[in-house]
Amino acid sequence: xxxxxxxxxxxxxxxxxxxxxxxxxxxxxxxxxxxxxxxxxxxxxxxxxxxxxxxxxxxxxxxxxxxxxxxxxxxxxxxxxxxxxxxxxxxxxxxxxxxxxxxxxxxxxxxxxxxxxxxxxxxxxxxxxxxxxxxxxxxxxxxxxxxxxxxxxxxxxxxxxxxxxxxxxxxxxxxxxxxxxxxxxxxxxxxxxxxxxxxxxxxxxxxxxxxxxxxxxxxxxxxxxxxxxxxxxxxxxxxxxxxxxxxxxxxxxxxxxxxxxxxxxxxxxxxxxxxxxxxxxxxxxxxxxxxxxxxxxxxxxxxxxxxxxxxxxxxxxxxxxxxxxxxxxxxxxxxxxxxxxxxxxxxxxxxxxxxxxxxxxxxxxxxxxxxxxx
Numbered sequence: 002x003x004x005x006x007x008x009x010x011x012x013x014x015x016x017x018x019x020x021x022x023x024x025x026x027x028x029x030x031x032x033x034x035x036x037x038x039x040x041x042x043x044x045x046x047x048x049x050x051x052x053x054x055x056x057x058x059x060x061x062x063x064x065x066x067x068x069x070x071x072x073x074x075x076x077x078x079x080x081x082x083x084x085x086x087x088x089x090x091x092x093x094x095x096x097x098x099x100x101x102x103x104x105x106x107x108x109x110x111x112x113x114x115x116x117x118x119x120x121x122x123x124x125x126x127x128x129x130x131x132x133x134x135x136x137x138x139x140x141x142x143x144x145x146x147x148x149x150x151x152x153x154x155x156x157x158x159x160x161x162x163x164x165x166x167x168x169x170x171x172x173x174x175x176x177x178x179x180x181x182x183x184x185x186x187x188x189x190x191x192x193x194x195x196x197x198x199x200x201x202x203x204x205x206x207x208x209x210x211x212x213x214x215x216x217x218x219x220x221x222x223x224x225x226x227x228x229x230x231x232x233x234x235x236x237x238x239x240x241x242x243x244x245x246x247x248x249x250x251x252x253x254x255x256x257x258x259x260x261x262x263x264x265x266x267x268x269x270x271x272x273x274x275x276x277x278x279x280x281x282x283x284x285x286x287x288x289x290x291x292x293x294x295x296x297x298x299x300x301x302x303x304x305x306x307x308x309x310x311x312x313x314x315x316x317x318x319x320x321x322x323x324x325x326x327x328x329x330x331x332x333x334x335x336x337x338x339x340x341x342x343x344x345x346x347x348x349x350x351x352x353x354x355x356x357x358x359x360x361x362x363x364x365x366x367x368x369x370x371x372x373x374x375x
Contacts, residue, residue, distance in 0.1 A: 008035050018047050024054030027062025039069045048074045053082035063094040135332045142254040143262050157260035165226040166268030170275055177217050177276035181283025184208050189292055198292050202299055205284030206307030214277030215315045219322035223355035227330040230261055231351040234334025235344045258331040269323030270316055318366050322359055329355045
């Protein structure tokens with residue numbers, strides 16, 4: 002025997018009109034039973050809704066009925082039968098879902114292009130202003146905690162050092178090793194035509210010590226650690242854990258942002274050093290296997306012809322890269338809304354901004370050191 006509360010419908014079609022009879026309970030718990038069958042209905046005539054046998058009705062059921070009536074006919078439906086709130090509830094749902102989006106006036110391609118350019122420029126200015134405000138707040142908070150070290154959350158700092166530093170070391174070393182090999186192969190191929198394969202040593206030294214070692218570290222951290230920080234803080238924001246934290250009198254800047262900033266500033270130079278050594282090891286491997294350059298000769302020539310200041314040039318960028326990666330990650334995480342879509346969007350934005358910022362900052366460093374004659 003069928004359950005009397007199960008939603009049912011019957012569509013009676015004639016030349017003059019179409020009658021949709023509904024019965025049973027149409028609620029959020031039951032409408033999925035008939036949803037698929039309702040979507041398959043078709044009719045072009047005027048529709049009359051008979052609610053004589055309708056039981057319980059909530060907004061979900063009213064929405065499904067209203068959607069079906071729209072699907073059957075463009076004309077408003079007549080509601081017949083005695084039900085205490087069917088007409089009122091379906092009418093309210095119809096009014097809410099019947100809002101037409103304002104249509105943009107038709108413009109030419111040039112107008113649309115200028116509009117998008119202007120909107121993008123204003124968004125960039127707004128983003129820059131918000132980033133500078135967050136940067137200032139972060140610097141003030143971090144310096145305040147550094148001057149009062151007993152207020153630092155050392156457990157959080159050590160945890161981030163392990164997660165973002167120690168755990169990232171193998172992949173940074175692995176990638177830098179193969180980048181060093183690629184640079185050595187390209188140098189060997191190019192210099193072989195000039196009979197100067199031995200200068201691959203200087204190429205590897207300058208490239209890895211000054212640029213590629215720290216650059217690879219920054220890009221890996223932007224893709225790995227940056228996305229992790231944004232997702233962690235964003236999830237806390239979605240679950241309202243940050244609101245609960247503030248209710249308890251804890252400041253998110255002290256608890257979430259400052260430990261990550263300090264940990265990344267400390268960990269990034271170490272990771273950059275490991276990446277640089279791994280890149281040089283890749284160059285040594287290529288020199289030994291492809292160019293018959295003994296590793297001892299390679300390292301001796303590297304020490305003699307590549308100044309030590311090239312190493313410090315690269316290392317000077319590492320804390321800045323770590324700070325920027327953590328700063329962008331924390332800001333985008335705190336900007337996450339209440340939806341999963343917002344979390345994904347902010348995570349993507351965070352990674353893109355971090356990689357873009359690292360490349361721009363590296364270019365600025367290059368210009369600065371060039372002007373300094375280093």
